[in-house]
Amino acid sequence: MNILIADDEPPARERLVTLLGEIRPGVPIVETQDGFGALEAIHAQAFDLVFLDIRMPGIDGLEVARHINTLVADAPAVIFTTAYERFALKAFDLGAIAYLVKPVRLEALEAALARSVRWNPALAWPASDPAKHARKFLVARSAGEL
Template identity: 30%
Template sequence: MANLRVYLVDDHPLMRMALRRILESDERFVVVGEADTAEECLTAVAALTTDLVVMDIQLPGIDGVEATRRLKSQDADLKVVILSAYGEEYLIPSIDTGADGYMMKGLEPKAMIEELLQAAEGTPPIDSNLTRLLMDRAAAGPRENSGPTLSDRQHQVLRHVSDGLSSKEIASVLSISNTTLKRDFRHIFEVLGVNDRAHAIAEAYRRELI
């Protein structure tokens, strides 16, 4: 993997410093800039070549959720990971705006690096709380029993995602290559009409596929 160009957004200088140190300790990351407001980030990222934005959820002015929505509208391929000190309150809004991941502050550096790498590849693990919240929301609406649109293995992939397994773990459990797993995800997303794992789980539950 080529170096990932990362932009940091947090209104606490010490937090930005800690994030920078964690990322710069790994040669796979290059920090291309940082900001303490969403407004500054939106302007800077538009002028920079950036692969991934690590976005604090609570910011002065425009918050991280709205900033993520705007970044995604500017560049759908840009990966954005929400960083939060809060629990479930912001999970659903973050994912609904297109965030590619949701990390809690205080995560161990090694785990943080792994989650950012997976988010950059479009395969972040799904937090168990997020799975529960999405299923609760899907359950509140009408459930639809769809026909067999996915293979047995693709059903297994969905179940493992809902259990919080990473791509590496799913590939290992199913004894398939990462390339095959990515192909399965593309098919799953296409069939379910979604763009990410979190909404795939919710839609699969609504269709009674899991």
């Protein structure tokens, strides 16, 4: 399992990396800050799951998704992240499996990951310890991180 996160906002990338690390520890994650970097990464290695910010300098996330759909064999599951709800229809027209509004919440990310498994059962991860996950969730919620 390889994940790519393309977002021009470092705090947004950090949040996704942190949440993904809590949900699925040890999963390799590649980060890039723009659409050009995302395209380079996608051509350099195969990804199973790609998180794309819609609004990035240069090439936006929607254009990256168009590129993935037309030029990448075995296209990865694409999840869009954005501060704007108005791009949802365009995102789903491009085959997005989920659309997460920032700041990304743990519950929404978990639902998106569940959709990715329904989209491609090969994306399923081994079950994690639910008690450990519940403790982390409660600590994060009490600290105001969720």
